[in-house]
Amino acid sequence: MSKVSDQWSVIRGQERQKRKAKGMRREGKSGFRSTGNSEANHMIQWVQNHETILWWMAAISVVTFVSTLVVVPLLVVKIPSDYFTHERRKSALWADRHAAVRWLLLLAKNLLGYILVAAGTVMLVLPGQGILTIVAGIMLLNFPGKYRLERWIVSRRPVLRSINWARRRGGQPPLVLK
Numbered sequence: 001m002s003k004v005s006d007q008w009s010v011i012r013g014q015e016r017q018k019r020k021a022k023g024m025r026r027e028g029k030s031g032f033r034s035t036g037n038s039e040a041n042h043m044i045q046w047v048q049n050h051e052t053i054l055w056w057m058a059a060i061s062v063v064t065f066v067s068t069l070v071v072v073p074l075l076v077v078k079i080p081s082d083y084f085t086h087e088r089r090k091s092a093l094w095a096d097r098h099a100a101v102r103w104l105l106l107l108a109k110n111l112l113g114y115i116l117v118a119a120g121t122v123m124l125v126l127p128g129q130g131i132l133t134i135v136a137g138i139m140l141l142n143f144p145g146k147y148r149l150e151r152w153i154v155s156r157r158p159v160l161r162s163i164n165w166a167r168r169r170g171g172q173p174p175l176v177l178k
Contacts, residue, residue, distance in 0.1 A: 061126050064122070064123065064126070065126070068119070068129045068132075068133050069129070072133050072136055072166075073132075073170060074170075076170075079167075081167075081173045081176055082176055084155075084176070084178070085177070094106070106142065109140050110141055110142055112140055116133050116140065117133075117138060117141070119137075120132070120134030120135075129162075132163070132166070135150075135153055135159060135163070138150060154177065155177055160175065
């Protein structure tokens with residue numbers, strides 16, 4: 001019996017050495033899990049393997065940040081100061097145009113709105129003016145209840161302060177809310 005127990009001791013010792021060499025440790029009776037060193041090495045390896053993607057993501061983030069610094073204030077300055085004083089939306093945009101032109105312009109306007117809302121959402125965690133970009137995008141979109149949503153968002157004190165700050169810098173009067 002002592003030969004068998006000695007063999008088991010040797011086998012367990014060899015298994016322990018293998019786990020140690022692989023960066024694994026025993027986790028109770030349920031099994032093994034990797035240690036932090038192995039996870040850090042894996043992450044470093046992933047970054048090295050995807051370096052091009054990470055550089056592209058950084059470049060896109062910088063371009064988005066710089067473009068929002070220019071485009072969003074220009075859009076905010078273009079909003080008429082009495083835009084939110086009316087109970088209902090004014091007459092339809094491009095109503096005097098041919099139907100095909102009107103649909104094409106409406107499609108382009110909505111596409112730009114969706115792009116701005118998506119970019120603004122991303123900018124909530126990346127560099128950029130996320131909230132202002134989302135507001136500008138929502139203002140370009142067409143959907144039921146949009147006007148009430150716009151009025152509610154713009155009536156929030158931080159949003160209104162930001163919009164009016166940009167309008168002052170652009171030489172425009174502040175937005176009037178009822």
